[in-house]
Amino acid sequence: MTIIETKDLDLWYGSMQALKKINLSMEEKSITALIGPSGCGKSTFLRTLNRMNDLVPGVRIEGQVIYNGEDIFSPKVDVNGLRYEVGMVFQKPNPFMMSIYDNIAYGPRTHGIKSKVKLDEIVEKALVDASLFDEVKDRLRKSALGLSGGQQQRLCIARALAVQPKVLLMDEPTSALDPISTAKIEELAMSLCDRYTIIIVTHNMQQALRIAHKTAFFLLGEVIEYDTTERIFSNPSDSRTEDYVTGRFG
Amino acid sequence: MIERISGTRRTWCTVMKALCYLSLILVTALTAFMILYVLFRGVPHITPQLLFTKPSTLRHTIGILPDILNTIYIVIATLVVVLPIGVGAAIYLNEYATNRKIVELIEFAAETLSGIPSIIYGLVGMLVFVQFCSLGTSLMAGALTLVIMNLPTIMRTTQESLKTVPESYREGAFALGAGKWRVIRTVVLPTCVNGIVTGCILSIGRILSESAALLFTAGFAHNINGFIDGLGSAGATLTVALYVYASERGEFDIAFAIASILMVLTVIINLLTGYMGRLMKRRNGQ
Ligand SMILES: Nc1ncnc2c1ncn2[C@@H]1O[C@H](COP(=O)(O)OP(=O)(O)OP(=O)(O)O)[C@@H](O)[C@H]1O
Ligand SMILES: [Mg+2]
Numbered sequence A: 001m002t003i004i005e006t007k008d009l010d011l012w013y014g015s016m017q018a019l020k021k022i023n024l025s026m027e028e029k030s031i032t033a034l035i036g037p038s039g040c041g042k043s044t045f046l047r048t049l050n051r052m053n054d055l056v057p058g059v060r061i062e063g064q065v066i067y068n069g070e071d072i073f074s075p076k077v078d079v080n081g082l083r084y085e086v087g088m089v090f091q092k093p094n095p096f097m098m099s100i101y102d103n104i105a106y107g108p109r110t111h112g113i114k115s116k117v118k119l120d121e122i123v124e125k126a127l128v129d130a131s132l133f134d135e136v137k138d139r140l141r142k143s144a145l146g147l148s149g150g151q152q153q154r155l156c157i158a159r160a161l162a163v164q165p166k167v168l169l170m171d172e173p174t175s176a177l178d179p180i181s182t183a184k185i186e187e188l189a190m191s192l193c194d195r196y197t198i199i200i201v202t203h204n205m206q207q208a209l210r211i212a213h214k215t216a217f218f219l220l221g222e223v224i225e226y227d228t229t230e231r232i233f234s235n236p237s238d239s240r241t242e243d244y245v246t247g248r249f250g
Numbered sequence B: 001m002i003e004r005i006s007g008t009r010r011t012w013c014t015v016m017k018a019l020c021y022l023s024l025i026l027v028t029a030l031t032a033f034m035i036l037y038v039l040f041r042g043v044p045h046i047t048p049q050l051l052f053t054k055p056s057t058l059r060h061t062i063g064i065l066p067d068i069l070n071t072i073y074i075v076i077a078t079l080v081v082v083l084p085i086g087v088g089a090a091i092y093l094n095e096y097a098t099n100r101k102i103v104e105l106i107e108f109a110a111e112t113l114s115g116i117p118s119i120i121y122g123l124v125g126m127l128v129f130v131q132f133c134s135l136g137t138s139l140m141a142g143a144l145t146l147v148i149m150n151l152p153t154i155m156r157t158t159q160e161s162l163k164t165v166p167e168s169y170r171e172g173a174f175a176l177g178a179g180k181w182r183v184i185r186t187v188v189l190p191t192c193v194n195g196i197v198t199g200c201i202l203s204i205g206r207i208l209s210e211s212a213a214l215l216f217t218a219g220f221a222h223n224i225n226g227f228i229d230g231l232g233s234a235g236a237t238l239t240v241a242l243y244v245y246a247s248e249r250g251e252f253d254i255a256f257a258i259a260s261i262l263m264v265l266t267v268i269i270n271l272l273t274g275y276m277g278r279l280m281k282r283r284n285g286q
Helices: A041-047 A079-085 A100-110 A116-129 A149-161 A179-194 A205-211 A231-232 A239-245 B006-046 B048-052 B063-096 B102-115 B116-133 B138-165 B167-172 B178-192 B192-208 B214-219 B229-232 B238-247 B252-285
Strands: A002-013 A016-027 A033-036 A060-069 A086-089 A166-173 A198-200 A214-219 A221-229
Touching: A002 A041, A016 A041, A016 A198, A016 A214, A016 A221, A016 B138, A016 B178, A033 A041, A033 A205, A041 A060, A041 A086, A041 A166, A041 A198, A041 B006, A060 B214, A079 A100, A086 A149, A100 A149, A100 B178, A116 A149, A116 A214, A149 A166, A149 A179, A149 B048, A179 A198, A179 A205, A179 B138, A214 A231, A214 A239, A221 A231, A221 A239, A221 B102, B006 B252, B063 B102, B063 B138, B063 B178, B063 B192, B063 B238, B102 B138, B116 B138, B138 B192, B138 B214, B178 B192, B192 B238, B192 B252, B214 B238, B238 B252
Parallel strands: A033 A198, A033 A214, A086 A166, A166 A198
Antiparallel strands: A002 A016, A002 A060, A214 A221
């Protein structure tokens, strides 16, 4: 079943068009990878899906993003409600200057959950899901800034999972991490995709090949090709895709 | 190959170096002289009677307890009023305002406001708070005048520390579905609380050292009052008392005793500001 679908999505930063007529539809409970050279609009596209671009002054958007059958730009839509369901993990880990526990409880508390028992349960589950629990269970009340980069990134994933989103947007979540942390996060993504829909931006072809069911190739604000990962990497129909995935440019 | 330095050049270097040392010695000596002279003349006169009584014309004794209390009252009253306004303005300018022109205009106004000689604040405070608002010559009128004086300080330091909060914190919170005010209250403000505290400490320093503006607005009575009564009546702060005792009553011993107390307070405040700065760096660097 399709969970997110974009229809002729255009986006401008001032007078510069960053996205051109994007038509993509993402399957529920699958991993979609977005690849393409730097500056081609992957992050911009991802941030459009939970309306994070609303925060950037001078952005103009045309076209539609249909989430669960509803246009997310319709005036009836509550942006904060949308962001509860479409969570995001950023390129650089950005834990808040709080304890590990409070970081993860931030979303649920924003949601209005106050019961200590319930919060404890949510925090533990999120940490387990992000395979971080064993490493931090003795220091939940310590500052999250004391964690290593890889741990911080998994904390940010746990923080996003704690509000039980339907969709998880990840913008190069492993680009600042070492290979072991990267492998952990890839494993994590694969183990989460039976419950969550994951859309991930990556510069790492191997990563897309390892974890994504489908892959979209972006170039200069356009989607050149969107297909199963297997086809994109083994038998692409566009020569530009082939050049890119074989490393001949980009 | 080492080039040989000509004789005149070497002399020149030596002279400049000597001059630098001379200025260093001069600065250190002047500071040390100031501090030691004030302490030397003041400390012997800091007695329990001075600290814990009020002046009595019958017994011909002088005590500065009322002035100490007045100083505390005026610091509290000023901060209570200036903090919400200053921090609120900073939050508005940094987090909500979208019109760059207006923001720059307000920042420029604040910058200008903080450069105006304090006696002008006193004059305006006297006309506006004392007379027009009919607060009379009172600590409250003085405090409100100090509020205007310190507003730019609080606003600017808060703004500067708001600017150091990384955008990624805000984005992280927004991405969890938090509303704007919740993001500010729970993520942005706690991160920059040190900056706000630094602003407060700087303000306290300015309040302690202020005399001109308060002479016009708060007067120079030496009565012991409670907080609320105190705000409603005229009263001298320590600095104003120093001025009064030295210039109108010729009580130089008392003036130097007060000066020593103020000096020690200033040192404490400087240390606190430095400590806050280091604390902030440590937390941000983690
Ligand atoms: N806030 C912004 N204001 C103006 N232009 C922007 C902004 N953010 C991105 N752009 C421009 O939009 C284009 C797409 O940027 P985007 O960040 O989406 O690229 P990307 O594919 O994510 O690149 P990378 O792989 O380097 O992260 C770029 O040309 C970029 O300069
Ligand atoms: Mg990007």
